[in-house]
Amino acid sequence: MKKMFAIVIALARGIFLFLLLVASFAYAMFQGGFVSWFLFYSFLFVMVTSIASLFFPLRSISIERKVNKDTFMAGEDMEVTVTVTRKKHLPYLYVTVRDVLPPAMMKEADQSQASAVSFFSFKQEQSFQYTCTSVNRGEYQFAEVEVRTGDIFGFVQKKQTLTVKSDVFVYPTIRPLQKWSIVASQSENEVAATEGIEEALVVSGVREYVPGDRLASIDWKVSARKDELMTKEFDSVKGEGYTVVLDTFCSHEMLFERVVEFVASVTDHYMKRKRPLGFEMINDPYSSLPTDRGMNHYRAIFKRLAKVKLQHQAMTAHLKRSSPNETFIVISAVLNMETIARLQPLFKPDDHVVFFFMKEDEEEQQHQVRSHLWQKGILHYVVSESLYDMADE
Numbered sequence: 001m002k003k004m005f006a007i008v009i010a011l012a013r014g015i016f017l018f019l020l021l022v023a024s025f026a027y028a029m030f031q032g033g034f035v036s037w038f039l040f041y042s043f044l045f046v047m048v049t050s051i052a053s054l055f056f057p058l059r060s061i062s063i064e065r066k067v068n069k070d071t072f073m074a075g076e077d078m079e080v081t082v083t084v085t086r087k088k089h090l091p092y093l094y095v096t097v098r099d100v101l102p103p104a105m106m107k108e109a110d111q112s113q114a115s116a117v118s119f120f121s122f123k124q125e126q127s128f129q130y131t132c133t134s135v136n137r138g139e140y141q142f143a144e145v146e147v148r149t150g151d152i153f154g155f156v157q158k159k160q161t162l163t164v165k166s167d168v169f170v171y172p173t174i175r176p177l178q179k180w181s182i183v184a185s186q187s188e189n190e191v192a193a194t195e196g197i198e199e200a201l202v203v204s205g206v207r208e209y210v211p212g213d214r215l216a217s218i219d220w221k222v223s224a225r226k227d228e229l230m231t232k233e234f235d236s237v238k239g240e241g242y243t244v245v246l247d248t249f250c251s252h253e254m255l256f257e258r259v260v261e262f263v264a265s266v267t268d269h270y271m272k273r274k275r276p277l278g279f280e281m282i283n284d285p286y287s288s289l290p291t292d293r294g295m296n297h298y299r300a301i302f303k304r305l306a307k308v309k310l311q312h313q314a315m316t317a318h319l320k321r322s323s324p325n326e327t328f329i330v331i332s333a334v335l336n337m338e339t340i341a342r343l344q345p346l347f348k349p350d351d352h353v354v355f356f357f358m359k360e361d362e363e364e365q366q367h368q369v370r371s372h373l374w375q376k377g378i379l380h381y382v383v384s385e386s387l388y389d390m391a392d393e
Contacts, residue, residue, distance in 0.1 A: 021047050058160035060087045063145045065099065065164050071302075072170045074137040082145065083127040084118065094118065096148040097128070102140045105132060135170050137260065139307045142166040169306045172257070172264040241276030241291040247332035248283040248311045249342070256310040258358050259333050262383060264305050266329060271298045278326070279304065283311040291326070314342050327352040334359050335369055335382055355380040 024043045028036040061084060068079040082099050099114040116128035145164045150157035209218065209229030223230045246263050250256040270277040278291035279301045287304055289297065330346060332339055335357035346353055355378065373380050 017043075017047055058147055058149065058158055061085070061095070061147055061160070061162075062087065063097070063147070063162050063164050065142060065145065065166050067142075067166055067168055070168060072135060072168065074170055074173045075134050076170075078132040078135050078168065078170075079129060080114070080132070080142075081127055081129045082114075082116070083125060084147075085125045087124075094149060098146040098148075099130070099142070100144040100146055101132075102142060104138055105135070105140055137170050137172045137257065137306055139303075140168045140170065142168070169303055171302050171306050172260045174268045175261065175265050177265055177269050241278065241293075242270065242327045242329055243278030243280060243291060245280045245282060245328050245330040246305075246308065247330065247339075247343075248281050248308060249314045250310045250333040251312070252333075253310065255333050255359060258383075259331060260305055260308060262356065262358065263331050264302065266331070267298065267301050267305070271295075277301070281308065283313075283315045284308075314338075327354070329354055329356065331356045331358075333357070335380070337369055337372075340369060340372060353379075357382045359383075 021040075021043045024036075024040040028040040064083045064085070066081045066083070068081075072078060080099065082097060084095065084097055095118045097116050097118070101114055113130040113132075118126050143163065143165055145162045147160045147162060148158070209223075209231050213231045219230050244263055244266055246259070248256075250259065267277060267279075274293055276291045276293040277298070278289055280288040281304075287308075289300055289304075328346070330343065330353060332343065332355065339357070343355070346355075355373075357380065359382070370380075
């Protein structure tokens with residue numbers, strides 16, 4: 001029915017255009033003069049181009065899209081160049097090209113910026129650029145480019161959607177670990193994140209304090225029980241590596257982005273040191289990657305971090321241990337009793353597991369939650385909110 005209606009409309013427009021041509025010819029014949037004949041030839045030109053455009057398919061137009069990079073960091077600008085190539089000279093008075101933005105990007109970018117109009121030209125190749133500013137983390141799949149054309153009065157209109165695929169990954173923001181501050185589980189003092197990750201991961205035991213030992217290595221709980229200073233001893237992990245575990249359950253989008261940024265920062269830290277690292281997500285067991293140190297392996301982790309989305313449905317945590325000496329770095333959003341209950345299967349004293357939380361719950365619950373973890377001997381840290389947004393120096 002719609003197709004029949006479109007045919008009727010096209011015929012009506014053609015008849016109207018023909019009647020205009022006949023009227024302009026009659027006017028030129030009776031009136032004479034430059035103006036009347038100019039009007040007739042103008043209508044004749046429009047009619048000829050309109051009829052000719054019916055016989056030239058838009059398939060003779062090819063589109064190419066180029067993005068200035070394949071991977072971006074969150075907050076960077078994305079520059080896109082669309083090139084239109086005509087295989088033959090077409091009688092179209094104008095061609096409108098619209099690059100169809102991915103649905104996730106349309107929320108933050110203006111679709112009109114990704115469009116351009118080219119009027120009658122003998123150039124076989126034309127291009128236009130547009131910029132998507134401050135793109136957010138995610139995977140963006142460009143799939144289509146829409147081409148429209150017609151005559152100047154709209155009597156003839158044609159549309160063609162061309163498939164032009166481009167995949168772009170926007171990684172989360174990466175901060176040097178020195179820019180992150182954490183609160184240790186045994187004190188309220190802020191310490192560098194590198195200390196928390198590099199040194200406090202694998203604690204093999206304690207010994208008596210020796211002058212020259214770092215104060216940060218003192219185990220204050222054991223020291224209080226023995227009434228003398230005791231220092232933690234750390235194992236050196238030889239080849240077993242680490243596995244960073246992302247807890248995707250979160251109730252706030254902004255807080256979850258902070259969690260992903262911290263995971264990305266930890267991943268980048270180990271990548272630069274060429275140390276083996278594995279990756280898991282608690283709510284998505286099929287996304288796990290075994291421990292490896294190759295660049296392709298780290299790229300795969302960052303791609304997963306670009307695509308990961310928060311989950312509103314909590315799941316009980318389980319880990320895939322590939323080595324008895326493997327160390328897990330579990331990173332979650334909020335330190336509260338609900339999170340502790342969900343992560344309870346991971347609280348095993350004999351396992352090498354360290355927990356990082358991006359935020360503590362209400363103050364009245366802080367002492368109760370931390371006391372619960374201290375009693376179980378669970379090593380945990382809270383990323384300090386006050387120093388989280390430190391400006392890069």
